[in-house]
Amino acid sequence: MVALVRPSTEQIWRWLDQIPDPEIPVITLVDLGVIRGVSWAEDMLVITVTPTYSGCPATRVIQMDIEAALSEKGVMNLKVVQQLSPSWTTDFLSKKGRDALENFGISPPHTAAGPQHCPLCKSRNVEKISQFGSTPCKALWRCCDCCEPFDYFKCI
Template structure:
């Protein structure tokens, strides 16, 4: 049996480096899917939250986290799927949003409405007027389809450069 002397911070760093299988320029930490890591001797517990409840990437993410942590010396890795609280684009890191834009996907803009103090008090809900093209920067864009390459993205078209692009929806 392999015995680990890795700390919680080291285990977090290893799990956090796992790439998202749908957008490989992002790690699961960038995306905000990695929620918790706990170390108990040679066992590590990892909590992940899907971007939406039917996300097909979660099995691949679970398997990749298990492989990364067992390769680092953990004898047992438990990956738990945590559905509550529901994932929100607010959990994405600023670095992740920059990586999305550099990759050609418009990052979410604004904050999710759920859980907002202004929403619970009947305050305004912010709406995106337009989405900036990640290629040329134009705001002259239009939504082509509410669903893009994955359910968490919408397909947009830039009227300036005529390029299609995904936009990570705020939720």
């Protein structure tokens, strides 16, 4: 069934901003910066999505989550298209998303050299354990003051 009143693209963006990232649910898909476009092609809603990492298993889940969330709002005629270029970069992360990551204990992307500080005690005395972590987008770091290991959302 096609919704009788076509929701505005602003409304769609607000709905998309309620869908949590499947692997880091403290941020939304809009925060993550993977939604690159929302538009209507007559009665069909077209959502353009870019993958974070080539092999990230969350990519397919993200597409299913978008379809499920919008069909709940009555948008049935929907197409999710993938766009590779411009390729996803951590610069696409929203300010709201960065703050949410920090509060959750994941250090948000800072520079290629590493995080600004420990997300827990805020010490700048931190060291890298490994450039690879529990998901493709994260690296493993450790705080040398509070001694806690933490995830760093690495820059790409």
